Every structure is written in C-alpha cells, then in structure tokens.
Amino acid sequence: MKMGRKLPLKDAWLILFVLGVVMLNYPFLHIFNKDVLIFDIPLIILYFFIGWPFSVFVVYLFSIYLGRHSDQKTAEKSPVTNSPEGST
Numbered sequence: 001m002k003m004g005r006k007l008p009l010k011d012a013w014l015i016l017f018v019l020g021v022v023m024l025n026y027p028f029l030h031i032f033n034k035d036v037l038i039f040d041i042p043l044i045i046l047y048f049f050i051g052w053p054f055s056v057f058v059v060y061l062f063s064i065y066l067g068r069h070s071d072q073k074t075a076e077k078s079p080v081t082n083s084p085e086g087s088t
Contacts, residue, residue: 016062020055
C-alpha cells in the first residue's frame with residue numbers, strides 16, 4: 001500500500017533546522033572533540049569543515065527538489081492554452 005501523505009514544507013524546513021542545531025551542540029561536539037589527528041588536522045576541525053558543507057549541500061538538494069516539485073504543481077494548475085485567435 002502506497003502512502004499519499006507528504007511532509008509539509010514548514011515541517012521539512014523545521015527538521016533541517018533542528019538537525020543543524022543538533023550538529024552544533026554538545027553531544028556531537030563532544031564526540032568529535034578528541035585528541036585525534038587525521039592528516040595532522042584535529043578531528044573537531046574536520047567535523048566542522050566537512051559537516052558544515054555537507055549540511056549546506058543537503059539543504060541545496062532539498063531546495064532543488066522543492067523547486068522541481070513546485071514547478072510541476074504550477075504546470076498542473078495552469079495549463080498553457082495555445083489559441084489561434086490570439087489575445088488582443
């Protein structure tokens with residue numbers, strides 16, 4: 001059975017915002033704040049320099065999806081009619 005329920009736009013943006021806040025708060029920062037060096041770079045710095053662009057990329061993909069989805073909705077609501085008489 002296919003579910004027809006879709007996540008409302010406000011809820012989706014709220015989820016992305018909450019995930020971003022969680023990524024920058026104590027539990028995650030504590031996990032990555034270790035005395036570990038990867039290629040002589042501290043793990044916390046790598047977390048910020050990889051995690052932040054990744055979250056921006058996810059928001060970018062989400063906005064592209066919404067743009068395509070809204071274009072399809074607009075096309076379905078207002079079909080283009082080509083009348084030979086013209087509109088004058």
